[in-house]
Amino acid sequence: MNDGRARDLRSLGACFQVHGTLVEAAPHGSGHINETYAATYDQAGTRVRYVHQRINGHVFREPLRLMDNVSRVLSHAATRLAGLPDASRRALTLVPARDGRPYVIDDEGAVWRTYLFIEHTRTYDIVETPAQAEAAARAFGQFQALLADLPGDRLHDTIPDFHHTRRRFDAFAAAVDADPCNRAHACRDLIALAFAHEADADRLIAAAEAGAVPERVTHNDTKINNVMMDVATGEALCVVDLDTTMAGLAPIDFGDMVRTATNAAAEDERDVSKVASRPEMFEALVRGYLSAAGTFLQPAEIDWLAFSGQLLAFEQAIRFLGDHVQGDTYYRIHHPGHNLDRARAQMALMASIERQRDAYQAIVRKHAHG
Ligand code: GN1
Numbered sequence: 001m002n003d004g005r006a007r008d009l010r011s012l013g014a015c016f017q018v019h020g021t022l023v024e025a026a027p028h029g030s031g032h033i034n035e036t037y038a039a040t041y042d043q044a045g046t047r048v049r050y051v052h053q054r055i056n057g058h059v060f061r062e063p064l065r066l067m068d069n070v071s072r073v074l075s076h077a078a079t080r081l082a083g084l085p086d087a088s089r090r091a092l093t094l095v096p097a098r099d100g101r102p103y104v105i106d107d108e109g110a111v112w113r114t115y116l117f118i119e120h121t122r123t124y125d126i127v128e129t130p131a132q133a134e135a136a137a138r139a140f141g142q143f144q145a146l147l148a149d150l151p152g153d154r155l156h157d158t159i160p161d162f163h164h165t166r167r168r169f170d171a172f173a174a175a176v177d178a179d180p181c182n183r184a185h186a187c188r189d190l191i192a193l194a195f196a197h198e199a200d201a202d203r204l205i206a207a208a209e210a211g212a213v214p215e216r217v218t219h220n221d222t223k224i225n226n227v228m229m230d231v232a233t234g235e236a237l238c239v240v241d242l243d244t245t246m247a248g249l250a251p252i253d254f255g256d257m258v259r260t261a262t263n264a265a266a267e268d269e270r271d272v273s274k275v276a277s278r279p280e281m282f283e284a285l286v287r288g289y290l291s292a293a294g295t296f297l298q299p300a301e302i303d304w305l306a307f308s309g310q311l312l313a314f315e316q317a318i319r320f321l322g323d324h325v326q327g328d329t330y331y332r333i334h335h336p337g338h339n340l341d342r343a344r345a346q347m348a349l350m351a352s353i354e355r356q357r358d359a360y361q362a363i364v365r366k367h368a369h370g
Pocket residue numbers: 030031032033034059221223241243244267316
């Protein structure tokens with residue numbers, strides 16, 4: 001972290017209801033959008049950690065509405081979890097600003113929030129065992145169940161059309177057309193592959209628009225590293241990253257679990273021969289997800305689970321590839337060509353899931369009716 005940001009964090013932290021003095025702060029997590037810091041405070045000799053997070057205002061155009069969503073979701077979760085053992089570790093806790101609001105606006109106009117740090121947990125970028133996949137999927141299923149009776153108005157759309165794969169595809173095609181950085185020629189192979197799969201962009205969206213798949217409150221960023229796992233017990237304790245929790249489709253949430261938890265390799269793996277969707281992880285996800293969501297999911301939603309991973313890998317591939325062509329304006333990159341690496345790996349993952357289509361369908365059928 002640069003010194004400027006360290007100084008900023010000290011004055012920023014002082015705007016929240018955090019006691020004590022900041023002794024240490026470091027970048028935290030592997031998100032591509034917001035800036036996240038773990039900050040340790042000395043509170044009369046005891047060290048307590050917090051998370052300070054700067055919301056990316058380029059990606060989230062209405063951060064105050066976003067914070068309104070997050071506050072509502074977390075206060076509902078706190079009410080529903082009260083009384084459970086370890087309740088305070090099962091949902092994030094926002095630390096209010098000194099003025100009582102759930103955020104602080106810095107002098108650049110950026111919106112910051114602070115959470116209590118959930119200790120003795122970790123996350124996985126690559127799932128190691130089916131038990132982890134099952135636990136994580138159960139946690140996301142429970143999260144959907146928890147939100148099924150969220151009181152009040154429909155949540156704000158923090159990013160409109162976030163998983164509207166047709167509009168995502170059109171945006172991708174427009175980027176390729178404009179080719180502002182003259183990068184398209186060097187990735188013709190991937191662009192052609194995307195166009196060959198264009199019809200997939202419409203399938204689930206068309207069913208939803210025809211009313212066959214219902215809208216629910218969903219998480220919309222169910223990357224497997226968005227679940228905090230208890231280090232001691234392995235339990236999936238807490239779902240994080242609620243910026244896109246809003247109206248959505250259950251199969252989309254499941255699809256992003258498949259995209260991230262079944263992959264044997266990293267999201268940006270350069271050696272695509274390592275990229276593969278692991279059927280034992282897929283089966284564990286189905287088990288875990290249905291154990292929590294099986295009671296409320298409609299048969300039509302369950303029918304989409306087998307295809308959902310392929311769809312989300314495709315969506316993610318065209319988002320990464322579009323951003324590469326556009327000049328890397330959306331995702332944080334760590335080296336030149338990073339978004340291209342990510343896109344190539346996601347295309348390989350899509351193909352791996354597609355090859356196992358029949359097996360995945362059979363797994364879903366077995367658990368949905370068995
Ligand atoms: C972004 O910041 P992070 O890693 O939680 C993105 C997700 C993508 C993901 C791909 C708001 O999430 O939609 O699936 O990268 N979030 C936003 O790794 O665009």
